[in-house]
Amino acid sequence: MSSPQPKVCGNGLIAVILITRSRPGPKLVFHYPAQPAVGQTVNNDADRSDSEDEDEPAPPSGWTPASAAVDTEGVPKGASSDGPLSSSDAVDRPLTDLLLGYSYETLEKLLSPGRWSDHIKFEICLDGITFVGHPVYASQDGAWSSYPSTDRRAELHGDSNIEHTELDDNDEGDGIHDPAVTITGPETPGRPKRDFSQVRDSFDSWAGQSRGTSVNSTSTTSGAPQEQISMFHVVFASRSSGDLDAMTFHQHVAQTLSRALQYCQEHNQYISIEARKLLNARAAAKRANLSASALWKQMVESSELAWALKECFEKLSVNEVASIRLDGMQMSVQIPEATPYVKTNEKLNERLALLLLEDKDVLLHQLADSDTSLLAYVLREHTPTKSLQKHAINLGLTAAEIMPLAQHLIEWRKARAIAPLHARNTYTVHPDAPLHKVAELTSLYSRKFPALPSLPQMLMVLSGKPIPYGHLIPSRDHRGPYMEILAFLHRHGFVGQLKTFGWLKLSTRLPSPPVADPNKRPMSAMSLLSPHLRPVDDDNVSVASVQTAVPANSTSAREYMVVLDPAHITAEENVLVQHLRATLQDGELRERLPLLLPYWNGEHAFEEIAACEGLKRARVGEWLERLEQQGHLLTFRAL
Amino acid sequence: MMLNAVFYARFHPERGPCVVHQQPADSIVTADISKRTLISFSDISAYIIPPYGLCNRSLSISTNGYRVLGFPISLEDFKYERNRFTFSICFVLREDTDVRLWTSVVAKTAAFFRSMEEEDGLLQAEERLSNLIWAGDKGYPAPNVGVVYSLLEDLIEDLNAYAETCIRINDVHVLNLRLTKPHPAVADVKSWDVPLLVRPLPDQKHWTWDLTLARILPHVDGIKHIQRIADILDVELKLVKRAVKNLIYHERAMLLDIFHFQAIYMPTANFARFVQDEEMLEECRMYVNIDSPVAGHMSSVPTPETQDHAKNALISLYTSLLPGLTLQNFVLANEHELATIDIRRFITFGVIQGFLRRIHKYALAFDSTSPSTQMLGTTESSPSKSKPRSNEDALRDFERAWKNAALSSGWSTPPMKPPSLAIGSAHSERSQEERCSEEDERLRWYIDGTHCLDEVCMAMKMSQTKLVERLRGGNFGEVIFVNK
Structure with a gap:
């Protein structure tokens, strides 16, 4: 790729669609973007490489590089992510009842599955486009009330049972058992489930207060909706060839969002109201002959739900966390492990440290109750040079207390787990x-x-x-x-830690008295082989230099044995190890040697031994250095 | 991988969507209440036989832990009741199965059934058989009635057992299916990549070679880069890239970097595997060893000890490769140990086996005079982001772009310079200068930290040493080099 594009690239998400069903039938209420970029993305894999082929050799000699950037990435990207508000090709399109090449009517039928799909994953794939959703139905009598329906659901769907009860627990128990609950402030993307529980409280208390959201005007709540909806369904459409995994996507986005919406619907007829507003806006726009872009602008600005769906689409399609507001309450959704930052191979443990991905002040500011909460306390004292274990000890916390917080920060992409930064480490x-x-x-x-x-x-x-x-x-x-x-x-x-790996190297000469002949042979072979790079007549020089070079070489080459698998040490190796131990000057090292040996397997970073064994780092470093100087370690360094 | 069930459903004018045949029996619909079907057909029947606007394209639905891959077909003809015959052959797989393996198989099967019906009316004929029992009815399947049931039976058995099948209905209708593992997408081939053949190609009789491939193959040697191959053969770069990409797709070739002595390599974490793998060590020893003419008789009978010696020497040589150490310095420091080693092979072996990694060098230019260390390269490469530039700059850019477009388009252009024979010495000096500044212009485009020096060297046809000298010459402000 010739243009310096950011690493984040689309994951195949092409649209988000809201369907509701009421007595007259299913209705496609809203979708975003207005004109999803499906046409140029479906089968462009083959073409794209070709077009890039042409780009690549061209840049020098009077190429305006800007045009390169536009050519390669600009067009499909812009169309898919900018959406109707800024995308130029959408500006003057008239309103059509077409989406992704299908009529609204077709999609309405397709995306409003029967009651069998209530509260389970809905996934269909139509000609290369995958639709994933989580339909939510009102109870059989048409009512949206939370408590009976939860019970019903729990009975109906065994697998989602646990999560439901967890949700209920949070509702009732006020989240006291969970430290993170108290600290997810309004601006912090917290676990949606937890946010729920928190908002429930505020819900009860806010009956008389103003809602505090500017987007959602209170006037909309006046009057009950005329049409009772019996189902709503938020569907995400993605290219099947993209790297979105429908299962993950459902679990973390569609389901999470639908549950939140269900809560809003149950408590405030939220979806009914918003849907009516959006449908009315569309009907009015049709009468007024408004262009698609104008209508979408209007819908997104006037409806909180439309805005939320837009936000979801725009953030999720580039694998970012979407922070949205539904009926005045804040929540966040994301596709886990899709983030470019997360290195999944680093599993969180106490010996790792946290590296904050945003400034500490910014994070603290985002926490509403930053004075009192545990998370704020932990954040304030945080440093990437201390492992979580040490950090916990310094703060007088237990590991069990600090780990969930660390996990929480990592999950919401505020931090990354790394080996603690240390001045003795080498970075490259x-x-x-x-x-x-x-x-x-x-x-x-x-x-x-x-x-x-x-x-x-x-x-x-x-x-x-x-x-x-x-x-x-x-x-x-x-x-x-x-x-x-x-x-x-x-x-x-920019940097990564260069780590040292290696094995114990044992001299085989020590136990038995040195036998000269077998060890000489490789030397002589070397001295015979090496001169051929030099002028042949220059024999004296070469012999002399070979003689100076060989002693060091030969000791490192033949007369040692490498303990490749320290976990299964052979008898012969054991003899040599014991011999080495006996010759060691340092008493502590002599004692610790069996402890250190398993780490020398070529896979364990030397820099981490001290932390794993709870030893002083400087001390271990000293030992390793001495062993290496004496030629007892075979090491290599890698990232 | 496992195909759990396959069924043939159609829209019946009276019964609505229904399953005609299924395999295994009782997998989709059943008359026996005590048996559990894989899926609930009545729930999803609207997705098996959708409205005809959604027919003739793939449509799958997930339910109950299974995914039903279908390809509904709707045929319009006066001979059918309601002028339409809509059916689908559906494959039922566990939801965690990789669908990509199956989509083309499903589409092909659907096309096969379509032609069976369109050309010979076989599907309709089957329903007129008096002793046909429909799936889900008591006594299903009726033995030896019709063709579809046994077809489905063969299909599911063969695909599950051999991942391929060949089913013959009659001389005209033969269904050949094979499940092929999808290859991972191949990254784009860069013109400074060096292709190396890692497995021999099948004979031309078995594999249709395209013309470019036949031409470039002798040059795919792990030494020449793509651009060079294109230049030597006078083949269009794009075609060479495509051919090499094809080779990589079929796992016949892999890409290396350009070998030169300013290059830097370091071990990766895979190096441990190399040390522990006696076979790979031996392979490496054989591969990199040079039979020196002087010591030929010695090395022809290597003792196990000399072999061990050589292997240990190899390990210690590999471990001494470090970031920041150019091959040149590496060779100078280890002259003796490298005497019997082909250094190119030594490096190539590590790269192929994945325990060695090339570290590329990138140049970044800065305007050192401005306190904010605004970067030159970036200003050049993305004017959209940076401040608007002066008119003069824009004009020059425009002129350059035009010139470039004109030259590369093959239009006949007025001669820019008089033919070289006619130029006097003073003239040629000036043109030398001109060329220099033009080169600088081109270079400037590359020094934004996104182009590795291999690429720049290739494009500018300069050695890295010369290039670095040039970049440090002061025409580009402050230039730093970063290895990564």
Whole structure:
């Protein structure tokens, strides 16, 4: 790809659709975007590579690079994500009852499945487009009341039973048992379920107050809806060839959103009201011959639900967290593990540290009760240089208390789990470092770290020969800011930790007295083989240099044995290990050697041994260094 | 992988949507109340036989942990009751099965049934058989009645057992199906990638080679990059890329980087596997070993000890590759150990096996005079984001773009320069200068941190050392180099 596009790319989501069913029949109430970009995306895989082929060799010599950016990515992207508000091709389209190439009527039938689909995953795939939803029906008598229906559901659907009861628990128990509940403020994307419980409280208390949302005018609540809806269904349409997994998508988005909407509907006839408003707007627009873009603009601005669906589409289609407001209450949805930041191989454990992905102040500000909550307390004292374990101890918390908070932050993409940053570690530029962002981040960086080496300079240094990060720090006083720089680099994906791996290397010569001949042979082979690079007549020189080179070489080559599988040590290896132990000067190391041995299997980073064994890092580092100097370790370094 | 059931359903003018045949029996509809069907047909029948506006395209629905893959077909003809015959052959799979394997099979089966009916009326004929028992009725299936039941039976058995089937109804109607694993999409081939054949190609008799492939194949040697191959053969770059991409798709080739001594490599975490794998070590030893003419007689009978020695030497050589260490310096530091080793093969082996990783170098330009260290490269590459530029710049850009377009289009253009023979020495000096500045212009486009130096070297036809010198020359402001 020749143009510096951001890494985030579409995941195949093409539209979000709201269907309701009332007595006259199902109704397609709203969809976003107005004209989903399905045409150019369905079978462009083959074409795209070709068009890129043409782009690639062209750039130099008088190419306006801007045109490159537009050509390769701009068109399909713009059409799909900008939507009707800004996308130029949608501006003057008249209103049609067509969506994704199908008539509204067809889709209404297709996407309003019978009662069998109540509260379960609905998934169909029509000619390359997958529709995923979670239909919600009113109870048989047509009423939307929460408590009886919950019971009914629990009976009907065994598999979703647990989650329902959990939800109910939260409703009643006020979430006291869960520390995170008290701290999800209005601006923090919290777990929707929890937000629920919280909002329920505010619901009860807010009868007389103003709603606090500017979007949703209170006038809409006047008068009961004339038509009772019996079902609503939020459907997400995506390209089947995209990388959206329908199961995950249903579980984390469609179901979550539908439950929230159900709650709103049960308590406030929310969907009935919003749907009526949207349908009326559409009818009025048709009478007034309004263009599609004008109507969508109007709908999105006047209806909170339409806005929420728009937000869902726009954020989810680029794998971001969508923060929406439904009937005045805040919630967030996301497609988990779709985020470009999450490295799934790092499983959260106590030895890891958290790297905040946003500024601490910003996060604290987002917390409503930032003075009292546990999360705020943990955040305020947070540093990426301390493992969660140490952090908990410092704050007087237990691991069981801190882990859910860490998990919560990670889940909502406010933090990432990393090995604690340490000046003794070696960091190097990450292969996926977003160098195209250097320009835009440089000014932010220099504002944060004035009078320190600039971002490009840091990158240049870190991409050279690997040295412990601490060696870059000029003085003790600089330590803090430099570690902050490291966190900054880490957060933006510029650097990764270079870790050391290796095996124990045992000299085979020690137990039995040295036998000269067999060990000499490889040496002589070497000395015979090597001269051929030199002028042949220059024999003296080559022999001399070979002789100086060989001793070091031969000890490292033949006369050792590598313990490749320390978990299953052989008898022969054991003899040698015991011998090595006996020769060690350091008493503590001698004692700890069996403990350290399992880590030397080529897969375990040396830097993490100390933390795993609860030893002093400097001490372990010293031992390893000494062992390596004496040639007892075979090591390599990798990211 | 497992196909759980397959059934043939149609819209019946009186009964509505109903299952005519199913395999296994009782899997979709059943007369026996004690038996549980895989899915509830009545719930989803509207999706099996949809309104005819949605027919003749694939339509699948998930229910009860299964996914029903269908391809409803609707035929319009006066001979049918209500002028229409709508049916679907549906495949029932567990929901966690990879659908991509099956979609084409379903479509093909649907097309097959369609032709059976359209050409010979076989489906309608079946229903007129007096002793036909419909699925879900008592006594289903009636033995040896009609063709569809046994067809479905063969289909499900063969596909589950062999992942392919060949069913012959008569001389005209033969159904061939095969489940093929979908290949992962192949990333785009860059013109500075170096293709290497990793498995031999099938004979031309078995594999139709396209013309480009036949031409480029001798040059796919792990040494020449795509652009070079295109240049040598005078084949269009796009065609070479396409051919190589095709080879990669079929896992016959892989891509390496351009080998040169300014390149940097480092081990990956997979290196542990290499050390522990005696076979791979031996393979590596054999692959990289050079039989030196001087010591030929020695190495022809390698003792196990010399072999071990060589392997250990290889391991320690690989471990000494580090970020920031160019191959040149690596070779200088390990001259002796590398004496019997083909350095190119040494690197290539690691890259192919995935325990070695190339670290690419990128250039980033800065305007060092401005305090905010605004970047030159980026200003150039994305004017839409940055400040509007002066008219003069825009004009120059426009001129350049036009010139480029004109030259690459193959229009006849007025001669820009007099023929080279006629130029005097003063003239050529100026044109040299001109060329230099034009080169600078082109270079500027590359120094925004998104183009690795291999690419730039290739495009500018310069060596990396020369390129780095040029970039540091001061014409580009402050340029830093980042390895990643």
